[in-house]
Amino acid sequence: MLSLPSKLRTILASFAPLTFFALFAAAATVSAQPRDDVIHEMQQAFRAGNKARLAQLLPAARGHALEPWAAYWELRSRLDTASMQEIQEFFSRYAGSYQEDRLRNDYLQMLGARRDWTTFAQEHPRYRMNDDREVRCYALLVQYLKEPSAAPAIADEVRKLWLAQREGDDGCATAASRMIGDNAAGRHRLTQADAWRKARQSVEINRPRPAAAAIEIVAPEALPQLAELNANPAKFLASRAFAASRVRREMTGLALIKMATTELESAATQLENKWGVQMSPEERDWIWGVIGRLAAQKLQPDAYSYFAKIGRDSHLSDELLGWKVRAALRAGRTPNWAGVLQAVNSMTDEGKADPTWAYWKARALLAGTPGENQRAEAQKLLESIASPRGFYEMLALEELGQKVVVPIRPGPLTDTEKEAARLNPGLNRALYAIAIGLRAEGVREWNYTTNLHKPGGMTDRELLAAAQFACDKQVWDRCINTSERTRGEFEAAQRYPMPFREQVVQRSREIGLDPAYVYGLIRQESRFIMDARSHVGASGLMQVMPATARWTAKRIGMNDFRIEQLNERDVNIAIGTGYLKTVLDDFAGSMPMAAAAYNAGPGRPRNWRNGPVMEAAAWAENIPFNETRDYVKKVLANTTLYAAILTGQPQSLKARLGTIGPRETSLPEPNKEIP
Numbered sequence: 001m002l003s004l005p006s007k008l009r010t011i012l013a014s015f016a017p018l019t020f021f022a023l024f025a026a027a028a029t030v031s032a033q034p035r036d037d038v039i040h041e042m043q044q045a046f047r048a049g050n051k052a053r054l055a056q057l058l059p060a061a062r063g064h065a066l067e068p069w070a071a072y073w074e075l076r077s078r079l080d081t082a083s084m085q086e087i088q089e090f091f092s093r094y095a096g097s098y099q100e101d102r103l104r105n106d107y108l109q110m111l112g113a114r115r116d117w118t119t120f121a122q123e124h125p126r127y128r129m130n131d132d133r134e135v136r137c138y139a140l141l142v143q144y145l146k147e148p149s150a151a152p153a154i155a156d157e158v159r160k161l162w163l164a165q166r167e168g169d170d171g172c173a174t175a176a177s178r179m180i181g182d183n184a185a186g187r188h189r190l191t192q193a194d195a196w197r198k199a200r201q202s203v204e205i206n207r208p209r210p211a212a213a214a215i216e217i218v219a220p221e222a223l224p225q226l227a228e229l230n231a232n233p234a235k236f237l238a239s240r241a242f243a244a245s246r247v248r249r250e251m252t253g254l255a256l257i258k259m260a261t262t263e264l265e266s267a268a269t270q271l272e273n274k275w276g277v278q279m280s281p282e283e284r285d286w287i288w289g290v291i292g293r294l295a296a297q298k299l300q301p302d303a304y305s306y307f308a309k310i311g312r313d314s315h316l317s318d319e320l321l322g323w324k325v326r327a328a329l330r331a332g333r334t335p336n337w338a339g340v341l342q343a344v345n346s347m348t349d350e351g352k353a354d355p356t357w358a359y360w361k362a363r364a365l366l367a368g369t370p371g372e373n374q375r376a377e378a379q380k381l382l383e384s385i386a387s388p389r390g391f392y393e394m395l396a397l398e399e400l401g402q403k404v405v406v407p408i409r410p411g412p413l414t415d416t417e418k419e420a421a422r423l424n425p426g427l428n429r430a431l432y433a434i435a436i437g438l439r440a441e442g443v444r445e446w447n448y449t450t451n452l453h454k455p456g457g458m459t460d461r462e463l464l465a466a467a468q469f470a471c472d473k474q475v476w477d478r479c480i481n482t483s484e485r486t487r488g489e490f491e492a493a494q495r496y497p498m499p500f501r502e503q504v505v506q507r508s509r510e511i512g513l514d515p516a517y518v519y520g521l522i523r524q525e526s527r528f529i530m531d532a533r534s535h536v537g538a539s540g541l542m543q544v545m546p547a548t549a550r551w552t553a554k555r556i557g558m559n560d561f562r563i564e565q566l567n568e569r570d571v572n573i574a575i576g577t578g579y580l581k582t583v584l585d586d587f588a589g590s591m592p593m594a595a596a597a598y599n600a601g602p603g604r605p606r607n608w609r610n611g612p613v614m615e616a617a618a619w620a621e622n623i624p625f626n627e628t629r630d631y632v633k634k635v636l637a638n639t640t641l642y643a644a645i646l647t648g649q650p651q652s653l654k655a656r657l658g659t660i661g662p663r664e665t666s667l668p669e670p671n672k673e674i675p
Contacts, residue, residue: 033064033065035060035061035064036064036436038057038060038061038064038070039061039064039066039069039070039436039438040436040437040438041053041057042054042057042058042061042069042070042073042074043069043073043438043441045057045073046073046074046076046077049077050077051074051077051078054073054074054077055074057070057074058070058071058074065428065429065432066429066432066433066438066441068094068097068098068099068100068429069099069429069433069438069441071090071093071094071099072090072094072099072102072103075087075090075103076103076106079103079106079107079110080110087103087107090103091103091104091126096425097425097426097429098426098429098444098445098448098449098453099445101127101128101129101448101452101453102129102444102448104123104126104127105127105129105132105135107123108120108123108124108127108132108135108138108139109132109134109135109138109171111123111138112134112135112138112170112171112174113170117141117142117145120138120139120142121142121146124139124142128452128453128454129448129452129453130452131452133161133164133165133169133171133172134169134170134171134172135171136157136161136171137158137161137162137169137171137172137174137175137176138171138174138175140154140157140158140161140175141158141171141174141175141178141179144175144178144179145178151179151188152188152189154179154188155179155188155189155190156189156190158172158175158176158179158190159176159189159190159194162175162176162194162198163194163197163198163201163317165210166205166207166210167207167209167210168202168207168209168210168213173210173213173214173217176190176194176195176198176214176217177216177217180192180194180195180217180218181217192217192218192246193282195214195215195217195218196214196218196250197286197317198210198211198214199211199214199215199250199254200250200253200254200257200286200290201317202214203230203254203257203258204257204261204290206261208226208230211226211254212226218247219247219250221247222247222251225251226251226254229251229254229255229258230258233255233256233258233259234259234263234266236255237252237255237256237259237270237275240252242278243275243278243279244278249278249279249280249283250283252275252278252279253275253279253283253286253287256270256271256275256287257287257290260287260290260291260294261294264291264294264295264298267287267291268291268306271284271287271288271291272309281311281312281315282312282315284311285310285311285312285313285315285316286315286316286320288306288307288309288310289307289310289315289316289317289320289321289323289324290320291306292304292306292307292310292320292323292324292327293319293320293323295327296323296324296326296327296330296622297323297624298624299330299607299608299610299611299622299624301611303327303330303331304324304327304328304330304331304336304339307324307327307328307339307343308339312346313342313343313345313346314346316346318347318348318350318351321343321344321346321347321351322343322347322351322356322357324339324343325339325340325343325344325357325360325621326621326622327339328340328343329360329614329618329621329622330611330612330614330618330622332612333612333613335364335367335614335618337363337364337367337368338364340360340361340363340364341361341364341365344357344360344361344364345361355385355390355392355393355396356392356621358381358382358384358385358392358396359381359382359385359392359395359396359399360621361378361381362377362378362379362381362382362396362399363378363399365377365378365381366378366399379400382396382399382400383396383400386399386400386402388404388405388406388407388490388641388644389490390633390634390637391617391633391634391636391637391653392633394637394640394653395617395653395654398652398653398654403650403651403652404640404641404644404650404651404652404653405644405650405651406492406641406644406645406648407490407492409491409492409493410460410464410489410490410491413461413464413465413468417461417462417464417465418465418468418469420462420465421462421465421466421468421469422469424449424466426445426446426448426449426453427446427449427450427466427469429442429445430442430443430445430446430449430478431446431469431470431473431475431478433445434446434475434478435473443477443478446470446478446482447481449466450462450463450466450482450485451485457485458485460486460487460488460489461489463482463483463485463486463489464483464486464489464491464494466482467479467480467482467483467491467494468494470482471493471494471497474499476497476499476527476528476529477527477528477529479494479497480494480495480496480497480523480527481527482494483495492641492645495641496519496523496638496641496642496645497528498519498642498645499528500528500541500569500573503569503570503573504518504519504522504573505646507573507574507577508577511577511578511581512581513577513580513581513584514639514643515642515646516639516640516642516643516645516646517580517591517635517639517642518576518577518580519638519639519642519646520635520636520637520638520639520640520641520642521542521576521580521595521598521635521638521639522541522542522576523638523642524631524634524635524638525538525541525542525543526540526541526542526543528541529541530567530569531567539566539567539572540566540567540568540569540572540576541569541572541573541576542572542573542575542576542577542580543576544566544572544575544576544579545675546563546566547675548579548675549561549563549566549575550563551673551674551675552575552578552579552582553575555578555582556574556575556578558571558574558575561575579598580594580598582671582674583597583598583602583674586602586670586671586674587602587605588663588664588667590616590658590660591635591636591639591656591657592616592619592620592632592636592657592658592660593605593609593660595631595632595635595636596608596620596623596628596631596632597674599627599628599631599632600625600628601675602670602671602674604625604628606663606670608622608623608624609660609661609662609663610662611661611662612661613659613660613661613662614659614660614661615657615658615659615660616657616658616659616660617654617657619660620632620633620636620657621633636653636656636657637653639656640652640653640656
């Protein structure tokens with residue numbers, strides 16, 4: 001039996017009043033259920049694919065609070081050979097649970113792969129979560145086969161789902177293949193051009209399998225050429241003189257895209273001097289967009305010049321247009337506002353609605369000497385996103401002349417609302433799983449219960465009650481993430497909790513850090529999970545890497561530090577804040593650059609700062625790494641809201657951002673020893 005710490009015993013004991021699961025309630029009065037070790041062993045057997053061990057252990061898990069998980073693991077491991085009766089009995093026994101819907105998701109995937117459309121059509125209406133892209137594509141194909149007249153609307157959704165995938169799957173590829181193959185009469189808008197666009201996108205991000213799947217739909221005879229151009233695009237291009245047919249042009253374009261990922265200037269030269277004139281305007285514009293994106297990601301000063309060669313921005317995807325905006329923001333001493341405006345105006349409606357591009361379009365409209373219509377349009381855009389909910393939303397507030405303040409609290413939860421959350425079976429199973437160390441399973445069930453169990457998810461009041469349930473159990477990541485999903489209400493105490501306030505504030509002030517900045521970083525790093533561990537090995541509240549911890553410990557005088565101490569609260573806070581202070585000082589107090597250094601190491605932001613002096617919002621938007629770009633913006637937005645909470649005063653995100661440019665020669669040389 002597992003040995004559990006006192007905090008876990010307290011969490012488990014707090015479930016004692018529950019009535020939905022009698023054994024769960026009884027077991028909650030002791031340290032843990034006697035068969036928690038069975039559940040752990042079954043989880044490990046499932047991950048190892050040990051079907052025999054799962055079958056052997058399942059009887060011992062009957063009646064346990066997490067029995068639905070145990071039964072799911074056992075049946076899922078042999079779903080391909082299970083009888084229809086076994087599957088239906090599972091659905092009946094665990095009706096309404098996450099595990100029922102999870103297995104139905106897996107079952108529908110299997111039915112789609114088997115092309116059993118009749119059974120699929122019978123089961124799909126009972127599927128609740130509806131968040132699996134592959135299952136959705138299968139469902140759209142079944143609908144298309146049944147209702148050919150609905151083809152145009154179905155084609156639009158299949159295209160969107162298919163093009164959004166980075167990795168290929170059978171569902172969307174099968175739906176796209178069938179509809180493209182049936183479209184000889186032009187009955188809908190899913191065409192061979194979409195397949196070539198999918199191939200381009202896949203080659204651009206080095207995903208040869210979905211690229212091959214797309215090419216197989218429209219030109220299976222060209223698949224050997226795909227392998228050839230992937231192996232050596234320069235050799236492929238050198239062996240060809242003309243690209244007369246559509247297939248030849250597209251394969252040439254794929255070779256240029258592949259070449260651009262490693263030999264950017266060579267690809268641009270070949271497109272400019274040889275291949276561009278042989279291509280259609282759409283094909284040529286797309287490749288210039290790819291080259292421009294790659295140049296922008298390298299922060300090349302001439303990145304925008306490649307985008308300037310594009311004839312029609314509407315030929316590009318929203319992803320490529322976003323990089324055109326970034327290149328325009330970095331185009332010189334002042335941004336190329338006309339380029340920003342042109343790119344955003346060419347995005348889809350969904351792209352235009354993104355707060356990032358709505359904000360920059362508003363800024364472009366206000367640049368120079370705007371007319372009355374431009375000012376009115378900018379005002380409308382800013383008002384549509386202005387709020388304390390995120391980075392650009394806060395910046396929009398400031399453009400409208402307002403500061404960031406803590407929103408008015410929602411009305412207090414009623415006893416009935418709190419009781420509904422406290423007695424919710426899915427929420428309780430999730431918290432129990434998290435409490436005994438099955439965090440991944442617990443998080444999935446929690447998210448399903450709050451967001452997917454019923455159409456549209458929980459209401460705002462239900463979300464607030466569920467978030468408070470998690471807050472009360474100190475499961476801070478579910479507290480924060482659940483409260484963040486409210487659409488009209490804003491409960492700052494849930495979204496921006498301050499566990500360990502005395503320790504964080506005292507340590508921050510001792511070493512000259514803004515406590516709001518430290519809280520902003522911890523919230524983004526670990527969501528206050530004490531034993532959080534990243535895929536790269538960072539640990540604890542402030543997600544410190546072992547090598548960084550050793551270096552920082554020596555620097556701050558913790559000579560007896562041992563790596564196993566890194567998950568201890570006070571040790572992690574001391575080392576994390578010590579490192580943050582070091583990089584903040586090294587970047588002369590720039591919070592955006594220090595946050596970038598904390599996430600990606602100090603060497604990268606030292607390089608990223610070279611170029612024109614620019615406002616830090618534009619600099620942050622041009623960070624080449626998606627993760628670090630998102631991280632910096634969220635840490636600074638978090639910091640601003642935490643400062644409003646801690647001080648009770650209106651705050652400015654812009655003041656924390658400042659401007660960023662090359663290091664001033666009067667400043668000390670960077671500390672190259674910082675890991």
